Amino acid sequence: MRCRRCLAHDPAERKLRFDRNGQAAGSQRKSITMKRLAPLAEIAAQVGVSTATVSRALKRPDLVREETRVAIVSAARKAGYVGADEMLMGKSGKGVIGLVVPDIENPFFSVLTKSVLQELRRSGVSLIVADTNEESVDEGEIITTMLPRVDGVIVASSRLGDSEISELVTGKPVVLINRELQGVSSIVIDYSTGSRQAVEHLAALGHRHIAYAEGPSTSWSNTQRRKSFEAAMADLKLEAQIFGPYTPKFDGGVQAADIAVARGVTAIVAYNDLMAFGIMSRLASRGIRVPDQMSVVGFDDVPEASIWSPALSTVTVSIGASGRLAALALLRAIAGKDRDAGSRRIMSQLVVRGSTAGIGAADK
Incomplete structure (x- = not known):
């Protein structure tokens, strides 16, 4: 076996350690290692740079231009270098991504955060959540x-x-979830199908006085859900009643429930499942039975929706897919690919459970 001094003198080549079977030895340094021996000259020729530049890109990425670094590390990955994906995370080599959510206590964002974290772990990237x-x-x-x-x-x-977001995303890559903005990559949920299915379901059960309880007025999702609800009601020649806006939490639903009773509606579609839970809880405290006397539909299909009593009918969306796709889109943008990939849409659909029924169903 060759001694360590016999290894290539290039600083990047010194990072390579092999046993008798040609496998990388157990160094735990965060330098790039190889599954197979690929000379730096091969990578240099492929990218069109000198071997010294390749060496710097692998050892001191901060000394190499961004586009050159990305090309070299991509070639290194194809050549068998383990760790090239982590090197693509930026010349700082930090491999850290930020995730900003409006309410981590909301199960929707808890599930979303977990899905982002799981995807980033596969690439060895850390996550900061705010x-x-x-x-x-x-x-x-x-x-x-x-x-x-x-x-x-x-x-x-x-x-x-929109203008505030545009001012913030002029530097490093940013991916939006449930928000569309020209020039910024985004993962959005198409609520039109699920909203239409919810309204048609309630109408088929005999409901004619149906309301939508709004979430935050600043929420893009709320605007999309309300517009889809109003369009579906108009198509059925029904008058849409809109309550709110309310905080998108349990307490917001409690407030909406009292308005629904006062207005004489027989079915209510809530901005999200948390509000729907609040509505059902308030109705129960007032002796109004769900779904016999009022039907309730939510949005999001959080894990608690299926175990609530009665189980909540809700417009389901793939929360996990939203998080995974956003993480992958950001990783590609950081690597210099698809910096502005436009919007990718995820479909929604209604899940019928125990919180919806025909008017006076228990008396029939």
Whole structure:
């Protein structure tokens, strides 16, 4: 076996250690290692740079231009270098991504955060999560503070205005979830199908007085859900009743329930499942039976929806897919690919459970 001094003198080549079977030995340094021996000259020739530049890109990426570094590391990955994916995370080599959510206590964002984290772990990337507590002022400050410390940011369900977001995303890569903005990659849920199915389902059960309880007025998702609800009601020649806006939490649903009773509606579609839970709880406290006397539909299909009593009929969306796709889109943008990939849409659909029924169903 050759001694360590006999290895190539190039600094990058010194990082290679092999046993008798040609496998990389157990060094735990965060330098790039190889599954098979590929001379730097091969990578240099492929990219069109010198071997010294290849060496610097692998050892000191901060000394190499971004586009050159990305090309070299991509070639190194094809040549068998293990760790090239981590090197693609930016010349800082930090491999850290930020995720900004409006309310981490909301099960929707808990599931979303977990799906982002699981996807990033596959690439050896760390995640920093920030909760804006539904405050647009806090959101802007958080993103501004976070950007210099990470390689890119995922912003979920932003409450900021379009111009405010545009001002923040002029530097590092940003991917939006449930928000569309020209020039920024985004993962959005198409609520039109699910909303239409919810209205048609309630109408088929005999309901004619159906209301929508709004979430935050600054929420893009709320606007899409309300518009889809109104369009579906208009197609059925039914008058849409709109309550709110309310905080997108349990307490917001409690408030909406009292308005629904006062207005004489027989079915209500809530902005999200948390509000739907609040509505059902308030109705129960007032002796109004769900679904016998009032039907309730939510949005999101959070894990608790199927075990609530009665189980909640809701418009389901693939929360996990939203998180995974956003993470992958940001990783590609950081690697210099698809910086502006436009919007990718995820479909929604109604899941019928025990919170909806015909009017006076228990008496029939």
